[in-house]
Structures are given as C-alpha cells and as structure tokens.
Amino acid sequence: MDETKLIALAQQGDRGALAKLLQQHYSFLAKYLLKITLNPHLAEDLTQETMLRAIEKIRLYNGSSAFSSWLMTIATRLYIDGMRRKKRERAWQQEAQAQALRKLKWQADWKGQAWPEVLDVLAGLPEEVRVPIILRHYYHYTYREIGKMLDLREGTVKSRIYNGLNMIRKELDGHETRG
Amino acid sequence: MKQEDERLIETLRSGLGDLDRLAQFDPPDERQLLAMITEHERSVRRQWRRELGMFLMLALLILAMTLMMLLYKPKAYLMFQCAVLVATPLLGLLAAGKRVKNR
Numbered sequence: 001m002d003e004t005k006l007i008a009l010a011q012q013g014d015r016g017a018l019a020k021l022l023q024q025h026y027s028f029l030a031k032y033l034l035k036i037t038l039n040p041h042l043a044e045d046l047t048q049e050t051m052l053r054a055i056e057k058i059r060l061y062n063g064s065s066a067f068s069s070w071l072m073t074i075a076t077r078l079y080i081d082g083m084r085r086k087k088r089e090r091a092w093q094q095e096a097q098a099q100a101l102r103k104l105k106w107q108a109d110w111k112g113q114a115w116p117e118v119l120d121v122l123a124g125l126p127e128e129v130r131v132p133i134i135l136r137h138y139y140h141y142t143y144r145e146i147g148k149m150l151d152l153r154e155g156t157v158k159s160r161i162y163n164g165l166n167m168i169r170k171e172l173d174g175h176e177t178r179g
Numbered sequence: 180m181k182q183e184d185e186r187l188i189e190t191l192r193s194g195l196g197d198l199d200r201l202a203q204f205d206p207p208d209e210r211q212l213l214a215m216i217t218e219h220e221r222s223v224r225r226q227w228r229r230e231l232g233m234f235l236m237l238a239l240l241i242l243a244m245t246l247m248m249l250l251y252k253p254k255a256y257l258m259f260q261c262a263v264l265v266a267t268p269l270l271g272l273l274a275a276g277k278r279v280k281n282r
Contacts, residue, residue, distance in 0.1 A: 015220075019212035026206030035195050040202045047204070051212075055219050107201050116194030137188045138195050169187055 003067060010058050018058060021067070022051050029071050035138065036079060036131050038123045039100035046082075050075040065145070072139075073149040076131055080150070083127050097123065121171040129164040132157050 001020070009017035029050060033043035053074050061070050086093055101123050108115045122130055132150065135141045136157075143161075147154045207215075248256040 015213055015216050016209070018216055019209045022212055022216075023206045023209055027204050030204035031199055031202075034198055034202055034204075038198075043202075044204065051215070052219050055216050056223060104198075104201060108197075111201070113197065113200065116190070116197050118190050118194035119198070122191070122194070133191070134195065137191055165184065165187060168191070169183075172187070172190075 004063075007058075007061065007063070007067060011061070018055065022054065025068055025071055026051070028068060029075060032072055032139075033075055033079070035134050036076065036127070037100075038104065038119065039097060040104065041100065046075055046079055049078055053078065065148075069141075069145070069149070072135075076135075076149055077151075080127060080131065117172065118168065121168050124171065125164055125167060129160050129167070132160050133164045133168075136161050 001017075003021070003024075006017045006021045006024075010021055026047065030043055030047040033046045033050075034040055037043050037046065050071060054071060057074070061067065065073075083093075101120070104119075105115050122133075125133075132146050132152075135146045135149065136143070141149070143154045143157045146152075146157045150157070152160075245256070248259070
C-alpha cells in the first residue's frame with residue numbers, strides 16, 4: 001500500500017495503517033536523530049518520543065511536506081526543546097555527550113572504520129547551529145524549509161549555517177596544523 | 180560556491196554518512212507498534228478525562244464561591260473583582276518590564 005493511502009487510513013483511525021507507517025519511517029528517523037544528537041541512546045529515546053507525538057498528532061498532518069519531513073520536524077523540536085530545558089544540567093549533559101561520542105568511536109574502531117574528524121568538530125557545535133547545517137547539507141532542505149521546521153526566520157537559518165561552517169573550517173584547519 | 184566550501188561540505192556529508200554504518204536501528208515489529216499505539220491512545224484519553232474533571236471541579240468551585248460572595252457579601256465581592264481587574268494588567272506589565280531588563 002502506498003504512503004498516501006496509509007496516511008489517509010491512519011488519519012481515519014486505522015491503527016494498523018499507523019503502525020505500518022511508523023514502522024516504515026523508524027530507521028530513517030533514528031538515523032537522522034543520531035546525526036543531530038551524535039548519541040545513540042538519546043537518538044533511540046527521541047525516536048520513540050517522536051513516534052508517540054506522531055500518534056497523538058497524526059490528524060494534524062496536512063500533507064504540505066513529506067511525511068518524513070513532518071516526523072523530522074517533530075523530532076528536531078523535541079530535541080531542541082529538551083536541550084533548552086536541561087540547560088541547567090549542562091555540565092552533566094556535556095559529560096554524557098562526550099561519553100556517547102567515545103562509545104561511537106569505539107564502535108567505529110571495533111568495526112575497523114576510521115572515525116571522521118569532522119564528527120568531533122560537529123559534536124562541539126551548539127545544537128542550534130549543528131541541526132540547520134545537517135538539514136541543509138546532508139538532507140538538502142532549503143533555507144525556507146529549515147526555517148519552518150525550526151520555527152526560525154530564513155535569515156537566521158542562513159547566518160547560523162554560514163557561521164557554523166566557518167567554525168567547522170577553523171576547527172578542522174586547527175586540527176590539521178596541530179596534527 | 181567556493182571550491183573550499185564544496186570540499187568542506189563533502190567531508191561533512193561523508194562523515195555523517197559513516198554514522199549510518201555504525202549504529203543499527205531495527206524498527207519494532209508491527210505487533211509491538213500496534214500495542215504501543217493502543218496503549219498510548221488509552222493513556223491520552225485517560226489524561227484528557229482527568230484534566231477535564233479537574234477543570235470542571237475548579238469551575239464549579241469558583242462559581243460556588245462567587246455566588247456565595249454575591250449573596251452574602253456583595254460589596255466585598257465587588258472590591259475583590261476591582262482589585263483583580265487592576266492587579267492583572269499591572270502584574271503583566273511588571274513581568275514584561277523584567278523581561279526587557281533581563282534582555
């Protein structure tokens with residue numbers, strides 16, 4: 001059954017169709033969340049939270065964007081809101097993030113995969129900058145679409161991406177010089 | 180776009196692409212998802228009923244108090260209402276002022 005039909009059925013209250021729809025997008029969403037959080041546990045938790053939010057709000061989906069983009073919007077807002085709320089626990093959060101990153105590096109090492117330096121740099125950026133960069137340059141969303149997803153003005157998105165890329169470039173150049 | 184930028188973006192893309200090979204996220208099977216949906220819908224309904232009950236109780240309480248005051252102490256009630264009318268926008272203004280000052 002195609003996605004449009006599944007969405008229509010899910011909006012009419014068909015739980016089976018909704019389950020199928022969520023199952024189809026689960027891995028994609030989790031991988032997206034891993035990219036923006038760089039933390040597999042957090043990515044998994046947020047995927048489940050996003051699924052629950054999607055169950056509640058499926059009737060509000062109006063088809064103006066792809067279903068996967070709608071899920072990504074919910075997930076991104078959950079992530080950014082969560083980070084804002086936990087600002088007071090910043091030190092603890094940074095330690096957890098560093099630990100998750102170390103774990104990912106071990107995993108890469110264990111699989112014989114080289115760890116891309118750029119991910120370290122990306123992890124050091126604030127989430128308000130990291131997320132738009134990933135949405136623009138990995139998922140190829142337009143500035144306007146990113147603005148809609150993050151509830152920001154197009155100009156703000158542009159400047160965050162521009163500044164973020166400069167920060168990454170500077171950091172990578174620094175690594176090369178140190179190396 | 181400058182060549183330098185393109186190179187940086189390519190590095191970024193390939194680094195992020197590598198992450199997909201690192202972590203496996205297997206989707207739950209349909210039965211599990213169905214159970215999750217049913218349970219979540221039930222819990223949302225329960226919460227909605229609880230909130231509605233709370234709202235109705237509070238509304239009833241406020242209505243009862245208003246009627247009692249009007250019946251037994253109409254003057255005190257009017258004074259209280261005037262105080263509320265003055266205090267509410269005043270508190271709003273104070274809060275806005277504080278926000279501006281903090282910024």
